[in-house]
Amino acid sequence: MSTAYNTTDYYPPIPILSVLFGYGDRRPWLGPYDAVIDTGADATIVPEEIPLRLRAVPLNPVNLVTQWGEGHPAVAYMMNVSIGDIHLSGIVVAGDPATQEIILGRNLLNRLALLLDAPQFEASVLDGALLQRLRRRRR
Amino acid sequence: MTTVLLAPTIADQVASEAKRREQSVDALVNDWLEEHLWRERQHKIHLEAERFQAHHADLLAQYGSGYLAIYNGQVVDTDQELELLHQRIRMTYGDEPVLITPLTIEPIQTFRILGARRTLATT
Numbered sequence: 727m728s729t730a731y732n733t734t735d736y737y738p739p740i741p742i743l744s745v746l747f748g749y750g751d752r753r754p755w756l757g758p759y760d761a762v763i764d765t766g767a768d769a770t771i772v773p774e775e776i777p778l779r780l781r782a783v784p785l786n787p788v789n790l791v792t793q794w795g796e797g798h799p800a801v802a803y804m805m806n807v808s809i810g811d812i813h814l815s816g817i818v819v820a821g822d823p824a825t826q827e828i829i830l831g832r833n834l835l836n837r838l839a840l841l842l843d844a845p846q847f848e849a850s851v852l853d854g855a856l857l858q859r860l861r862r863r864r865r
Numbered sequence: 866m867t868t869v870l871l872a873p874t875i876a877d878q879v880a881s882e883a884k885r886r887e888q889s890v891d892a893l894v895n896d897w898l899e900e901h902l903w904r905e906r907q908h909k910i911h912l913e914a915e916r917f918q919a920h921h922a923d924l925l926a927q928y929g930s931g932y933l934a935i936y937n938g939q940v941v942d943t944d945q946e947l948e949l950l951h952q953r954i955r956m957t958y959g960d961e962p963v964l965i966t967p968l969t970i971e972p973i974q975t976f977r978i979l980g981a982r983r984t985l986a987t988t
Contacts, residue, residue: 750955766979781903784910785951786966789975801907802974804951816948820976829978 727810731847732760741842741849743830747772747819748806749780755808756780759828763840763849766793767831770807770819776828777803777821788820798824807834809851906962913938913964914973921972928968935964 731739746757756779771790782803791797800820807814817834839852852860871879883893916938917924924933924940932950934942936958944950947965954963967974 764978767976768978769976771976771978778900778903781899781960783955783960784907784962786964786974787911787914789973791975791977793977793979797975800976801910804948816951818947831976831978 727812727853728848728850729760731844731849732762733847739844739847741844743809743849743851745828745830746808747776747780748808749777749782749803750806755806757808761828761830763835763842764829765832765835767829768833769802769831770817770834771800771822771825771827771829771831772819773826773828774801774821774823777801777805777819780805782821784821785818790820790822809838811853812838812851906960909962910964913962914966917964917966918972925968925970930968933964933966933968935966936961 727744729742729744732742733739741763742760743763744758745761746755747759748755756776769788777784782805785802785804788800788802789797790800800822803819803821805817805819807817807819814834814837839857841850841852843850879890879894883890886893888896913935917933917935928940928943931943931945932947933940934950934954941963942950942953942957944953947967951965954965
């Protein structure tokens, strides 16, 4: 599953993935949304509207802090995230009332094998067969 | 199904708003109430978190690490695995707001965001 980089809202272009969000097993999924791949973020962050529309039950208040020390409060939820054929459950997502961006942080990215083909402006989640071949070649 | 009688002035305004949104009155009122209840759960979680923070040092000494589930000021469950704890709490409490928080040396969990473009509103 591949998604073209966002070349219009960011300079230099930034890798994104197309994602869906769900909560529990009884509510509809929301999306697809373009979500920024950000290995510098501890956690996945979404606009508050997503947990609100999913009527997700909060886990705990959290603090979001930038590298310059700025911070503000948000609320964490446990959600399901779908990226192409991959369904991830138990993802902690911070609902941020002050953003419209979706950030995929390391708590989610560390569960994926990604190829960032920057010269082609394309981000891909590697499937099982290709990933196995690449791992064998490395050994 | 529960029938709720609205005051005539409220009913008129709701009907007008539903027409503007091209929704039924029932759908609009249910949507508003769901959102209100969702925000009420947020409020309760913040109150629960304040109680947790006030007793953080004692809880840290007692439990050491892992995740705590706190309801009405009482620790109702613990686990080293967040997802397992979350599943048990939702099975037992449904959508009731139960604080589920990691127990670390800091009383509030912090997520660092090193992305350069993102700016956070200060509150």
